[in-house]
Amino acid sequence: xxxxxxxxxxxxxxxxxxxxxxxxxxxxxxMDWGATLLSARVPLNDGSVREALLGCATPEHYIEQTAYLGxxxxxxxxxIAKSQFTLNGQTWTLTPSQGENQLHGGKEGxxxxxxxxxxxxxxEALLSLTSQDGDQGFPGNLNASVLYRLGEDNRLAIExxxxxxxxxxxxxxNHAYFNLDGEQSDVRNHTLQLLADDYLPVxxxxxxxxxxxxxxxxxxDFRQPKTVAADFLSEEDQxxxxxxxxxxxxxxxxxxxxxxxxxxxxxxxxxxAVYTTAPALQFYSGNFxxxxxxxxxxxxxxxxxxxxxxxxxxxxxNRPDFPQPDCVLQPGDExxxxxxxxxxxx
Numbered sequence: 305x306x307x308x309x310x311x312x313x314x315x316x317x318x319x320x321x322x323x324x325x326x327x328x329x330x331x332x333x334x335m336d337w338g339a340t341l342l343s344a345r346v347p348l349n350d351g352s353v354r355e356a357l358l359g360c361a362t363p364e365h366y367i368e369q370t371a372y373l374g375x376x377x378x379x380x381x382x383x384i385a386k387s388q389f390t391l392n393g394q395t396w397t398l399t400p401s402q403g404e405n406q407l408h409g410g411k412e413g414x415x416x417x418x419x420x421x422x423x424x425x426x427x428e429a430l431l432s433l434t435s436q437d438g439d440q441g442f443p444g445n446l447n448a449s450v451l452y453r454l455g456e457d458n459r460l461a462i463e464x465x466x467x468x469x470x471x472x473x474x475x476x477x478n479h480a481y482f483n484l485d486g487e488q489s490d491v492r493n494h495t496l497q498l499l500a501d502d503y504l505p506v507x508x509x510x511x512x513x514x515x516x517x518x519x520x521x522x523x524x525d526f527r528q529p530k531t532v533a534a535d536f537l538s539e540e541d542q543x544x545x546x547x548x549x550x551x552x553x554x555x556x557x558x559x560x561x562x563x564x565x566x567x568x569x570x571x572x573x574x575x576x577a578v579y580t581t582a583p584a585l586q587f588y589s590g591n592f593x594x595x596x597x598x599x600x601x602x603x604x605x606x607x608x609x610x611x612x613x614x615x616x617x618x619x620x621x622n623r624p625d626f627p628q629p630d631c632v633l634q635p636g637d638e639x640x641x642x643x644x645x646x647x648x649x650x
């Protein structure tokens with residue numbers, strides 16, 4: 305189903321809203337502005353329906369927030385140090401968007417663009433975007449697309465694709481925030497399993513301070529399920545960013561058939577499993593959500609949503625030593641990143 309709002313987006317045109325449904329009763333809504341996920345309502349075994357995503361009261365409120373709620377992120381998700389990188393002997397200077405660094409593709413990243421709706425029906429929606437050579441400082445004309453698909457098993461698949469006519473770093477993701485309690489509550493009471501042996505320490509601006517570090521015997525060890533609160537702020541690597549906001553290198557190594565993470569609501573009535581072809585997940589515990597517009601004309605507080613962003617490791621254009629696929633997309637090749645969020649009523 306496709307609807308238009310009466311309110312206007314920054315380009316003066318209405319927001320276009322898409323609704324996906326399955327026979328199990330799950331309903332997902334998204335909009336063309338930022339190819340943004342707005343809502344994921346999951347039927348529970350007791351007959352109730354639970355909202356699993358953080359979101360705003362109206363599409364217009366999404367323009368006011370800076371937390372990237374549910375948005376498609378590009379050209380490069382996460383941070384690039386000092387907003388520059390060198391490729392084939394040439395240094396490229398990017399548009400900074402967080403101090404001297406570039407975060408999530410720049411001040412006018414893909415989250416702030418209107419994507420074209422190529423096709424849509426009850427089960428899937430395909431949106432596309434063209435990014436011109438020099439956009440936010442990046443080289444090459446880039447054609448990107450995202451396919452949202454809702455399965456009958458309550459599995460929401462998000463597949464990003466891109467091609468370019470010049471070599472360019474590409475790292476696309478969705479910045480959904482989850483709270484499986486279905487209300488404004490402390491997400492640190494969720495139980496998390498993150499199937500990763502290593503995490504990447506960062507400084508206060510989220511820039512990697514060195515190489516990967518083993519999760520063993522640290523607060524970053526989620527290989528066995530534990531609450532987010534269990535070891536919260538217990539180490540300096542957390543305290544420097546007010547909680548968890550770190551990339552974890554996954555055991556699955558891009559195998560979509562192997563789980564990357566699992567999350568359980570505080571009451572254990574809803575579980576979410578994450579699968580991805582990406583090498584890493586950025587686990588963000590919502591450390592700076594204060595004041596973000598919420599549904600019902602309220603605002604979110606810190607730690608009321610968590611993000612599990614599938615992506616390459618941060619600052620990869622400057623870190624060829626990282627043990628992952630090359631972050632540079634070459635002309636003639638296609639970037640493909642598939643992530644599935646599987647909602648399981650318990």
